[in-house]
Amino acid sequence: MLKIENLHVSYGGISALRGVNMTIEDNKIVTLIGANGAGKSSTLRAIMNLVKKEGTITQDGEDISAMKTMDIVKRGIALVPEGRKVFANLTVEENLILGAYTRTDKAAILKEMNNIYELFPRLKERLWQKAGTLSGGEQQMLAVGRAMMLKPKVLMMDEPSLGLAPLLVKDIFAIIKEIHRQGNTILLVEQNAKKALEIADYAYVLETGSLVLEGTGAELLVHERVKAAYLGEAK
Incomplete structure (x- = not known):
């Protein structure tokens, strides 16, 4: 609490x-x-x-x-900041790995990454893409995924x-419910x-x-x- x-x-x-x-x-x-x-x-x-x-x-x-x-x-305690604040010059995977910087169990980190890819299939499709080239919605998914890598x-x-966009807003709230x-x-x-x-x-x-x-x-x-x-x- x-x-x-x-x-x-x-x-x-x-x-x-x-x-x-x-x-x-x-x-x-x-x-x-x-x-x-x-x-x-x-x-x-x-x-x-x-x-x-x-x-x-x-x-x-x-x-x-x-x-x-x-x-x-x-x-x-993890924060998904306003404005996403992804690392634009790093790939999707590199951003996610940075989210786990306080963790040492490689197997657990890999498990969490796979869980994030299940939540956000679009991120898995863009694994090697630079974060700065993602759409706004994709960057928001990445920001949430990066925070979840901490397993907070x-x-x-x-x-x-x-x-x-309204359709993406609906998706984001559905994902929040699933994370909960x-x-x-x-x-x-x-x-x-x-x-x-x-x-x-x-x-x-x-x-x-x-x-x-x-x-x-x-x-x-x-x-x-x-x-x-x-x-x-x-x-």
Whole structure:
């Protein structure tokens, strides 16, 4: 279980997060929705200790707040960053291998790679292709696959559907559900609130750095405030 308590993040004196409290239960999909600039990405970056912060973050009861990012990764927390951030000059296979850089069991690494190729057959077809020449959807698949090579305990995804065509968005959310079905804990940051809430076990709504709502995905899907602000439905 990942627990966030009283999390504060500021950039140049401007507060990005104000006292955020969240719990990500094992084997659940937890989603964080909100408008641009609400602090969603800052939450993920704070968990990975990529930004200065105040507050406490624990994993399975152990305080990881001050740990180096490398050590957080070694504990099995992986981030699929916004914008994919694939290594453009490396091949698909090389990108995936880099995702397993903290692992040493070659047989287990190969097994995970084969699992990724089953999830993303298109990546197997483009094994030797440079990542920078892939389509946006293929790069997103590669970014997810690279994070999965860690075999993470918690897989965090930052806007995985951003910029994708509607058919690919549908595919990405189907893959997220399959990854979860395989026993993964997922923390999902998404602007596509409807899709995110439909697959979420639990969800939080972030507005200007503060949590304003929380509940099951099903509960928030029918909440009047969520419907009006994020689902394009009038009150």
